[in-house]
Amino acid sequence: MLNKKAFAVTKTGDIKMSGKFLARASALSLAFILAACGGDDNSTPLAGGQNQQGDNGSPGSGDNTNGGVDTDGDGTADTTIGSLRISASPVQMGTSNTSASEILVFARDADNILAENIPVKFSVDSDATLQVARSTTDETGTAKALLSTRQNPKNRPATVKATVGGIEASITVNITGTTLALDGPTNISVGSSGTYTATLLDSEGNGVPLEIISIDSPLPNITTLNTDDEGEASFALEPSAAGTYPVEILAFSGESVLSASLEISVSDSNFQFTSPGPGSEVPIDSASNLTFAWSENNLGVSNEPITISLTRGLIDNSLSYQANTDANGEIATTISSDSAGPATIVARSETSGLETSMIFEFVAITPDSLVVQASQTQVKPQEQSKITAVVRDANNNLVKGQRVQFNIQQGYGELSTPDAITSSLGRASTVFTAGNSGSGAEQTIITATLASDNTIQDQALLTVTDGALRLSIGTGNTLAEENSATYLKEWVVFVSDANGQPVENAEVELTVLPSRYFKGFWQPGICGTGTEPNCWVANETASCPAEDVNRNGKLDSGEDVNASGELEPTNEAVAVANSSASTEDGSYGFALKYPQSACRWTEVTVQAKVNVPGGSEYSETATTTLSCLASDLSNLDVTPPAINGGSRYGQSTSCLDAD
Structure with a gap:
């Protein structure tokens, strides 16, 4: 007897097969052919080959334990699923974010006809991800999903399940390809230091x-x-x-654990640099002596080739250097640099495998200029401003170890210290505290002078205000997520008179400028009362002052401290306000808007200014580190917002490089 839905009789008496039935029959025939032949290299066969498939198992816990499915939405099961098959291509996929496996589910009714319009429920374990491309079977009787492993590079099996009308089929896909390696010297001497590097890569060679x-x-x-x-x-x-x-290293745990190891042979040889010593300061712009010594049992190892390399500067006026030890087991040469900053030097013996390294610092010693900057050029009585002098040589290298003398040349107030020594960043600072009364505009003058040369000096001009207006600027502890890429932090400015009464319609001018940036990266840590890592915490490796010393937004001579060719940090935050004047209660609301990846790694100074008739200007500033939303740091399975896993400005421990 003919199925009326599958066939139709024409006016001429011919019997025609319906389109849907034809499509099903064609797909079923194709499936039989593929099953018999195994398919070509590009097909997804129902058995064998590089793919894998699973048959339906015992009925699951669905509503229709006998395989009945409601396909027309009337609440009554009108199709009985006879079998369910599932396949994966490939059955072994990589661990990178771009790796994927195509999952196909084949549904057939009780007559083994591919069933159309059948809803399929997908699921997967092992923290893998499924993107369902087609949750209802089409005319070929198939539903489709894409298996991926985004943000989880662990090697592991993942089981994909498909359920239809109480019938379940499953298949296991092996996610693999992540590797762990350990590199470093396998032969070192007693007292020498060896540097070892663990490298964790996904299946495409990307760093994890x-x-x-x-x-x-x-x-x-x-x-x-x-x-x-x-x-x-x-x-x-x-x-x-x-x-x-x-030495063994481990990554991950359980069935995903990876390990790598080295065996290190430590000899009683004396294999080290003897001059300069670790942490020494070596002057730039001139050659300094470098001595290396190798001895065993207090006897020099002679005529052995040694390769010496340096991360900054030159060795014997060359980028690379190799020489043989003399009769005493020593090598004497010179090192030099025309730029200041930390350097690492390494000596290596290719014949023995011995290696040693040392860190020292090239420093500029001849000052040529001095620039003074005040953290606030306008203060109120008894308020403070940090006065910083930056000393450079003729080539704009920061000069370390110079004494700078500070003096209040005009005005009222006091300094926290009359002098200070410049750091590796060429900076020396003191703190000015204003007196009890105001001064005219820029009538408080603080002079910084180089102790070794009084002709090298500069001045900071400050204004101590004592006007009728007062400004207060602040924020709360709430942070909003405007969208997936942007944070929004609300701030408020209050404008009041000398008696604390609100001032309405005061025109407020805002500026937001970076004052400091931080290097580092996010790592798992412990928050609250926990004893195991339960949140992301910032591992800060360096805290660096903003390079735009004069705050003009331009890269001026001598400002590029880390030699990146740009000013760091960039202007990460902007101020957004709905009006330009204070309201009836003297408040003026605005918000700081910034990329989520900037949180924790940039400090900004927010300044509000109010101009009043007569030409007077009043201002208030607040310095803050751009904050992160707590919920973005509380899930160790989700990477926090970041550029390259942390600060966009690098992860080194020095402000003198861009790494």
Whole structure:
């Protein structure tokens, strides 16, 4: 007997097959052909090949335990599913964010005809992700989903399940390809330091950031590290006794655990730099002596080739250097640099495998100029302003170790210290506290003079205000997420008179300028009363003052401290206001809007100014670090908003480079 839905009789008496039935029959025939032939290289066969499939198992816990499915929405099961099959292509996928496997589900009715319009429920375990492309079977009787492993690079199996009318089918896809490697010298001497690097890469060779690396070794060392943007984590080992020592590193845990190891041979050789010493300061613009010595049993190891490399400057006026030890096991040469900053020097013996390294600093010693900056050029009586002098040489190198003398040349107030020594950043500071009365515009003058040369000096001009208006600026503890990329922080300015009464319709001018930036990266940490890592915390590696010393927004000579070719930090935040004047209660509301990736890594100074008739100007400032939403840091399974896993300005420990 003919199925009336599948066939129709024409006026001429011919019997025609319906389009849907034809499509189903064609798909079923194709499935049989593929099953028999195994399919070509590009097909997804129902059995065999590089793909995998699963048959339906026992009925699940759905409403229709007998496979009945309601396809027309009338609440009555009108199709009985006879079988359910599932396939994956490929059955072994990578761990990168771009890796994927196509999941196909084939539904057939009780007569083994591919069933159309059947809703399929997908699920997956092992923290994998399914993107359902087609949740209802089409005319070929198939539903489709895409399996991926975004933000989880662990090697692991993932089981995909499909359920239809109480019938369930499943398939396991192996997610694999993440590797862990350990590199470093395998031969070092007692007292020398060896640097070792753990590298965690996904299946496409991309670095896996912010993962914990555990270190196990009888040599004294830290026990855990976090990988950086390149998936690397470095640590140093400095053995105190000869012997052979294993070093093992671990990433992840359970069935996803990865390990790598090295065996380090420590000799009782003396293999090290003897001059300059670790942490020494070496003057720039002239050659300084460098001495290396290798001895065993107090006897020099002679005529052995040694390769020496340096991260900053030159060795014997060359970028690379190799020489043989003399009769005493020593090598003497020179190092030089025309730029100031930290440097790492490494000596290596290719024949023995021994290696040693040392960190020192090239410093500028001949000052040529001095620039003074005040943190606030307008203060009220008894308020403070930080006065900072920056000393440079003729080539704009920051000069370390210079004494700067501060003096109030005009005005009332006091300084916290009359002098200070410049740091590696060429900066020396004091704090000015204004007196009890105001001064005219820029009538408080503070002079900074170089102690070694009084002709090198500069001045900071301050205004101590004592006017009728007062400004107060502040914010609360609530942060809004405007969208997935932007935070919004509400602020308020209050304008009042000398008696504390609100001033309405005062025109308020806002500026938001960066004052400091931080280097570092996010890592798992402990928040609250927990004992195990339960949140993301910032590992701050460096705190650097803004390079735009004169705050004109332009890269002027001498401001590019880290040699990046740009001013750091950039203007991360903007002030957004709905009006330009204070309201009846003297308040003026605005918001700071900034990218979520800037949170924690940029400090800004917010300034509000009010001009009044007669030419007087009043201002108030507040300095704040751009904050993060707590919920964005409380889930260790979700990477916090960041550029390259942390600060966009790098992760090194120095403000003198852009790394």
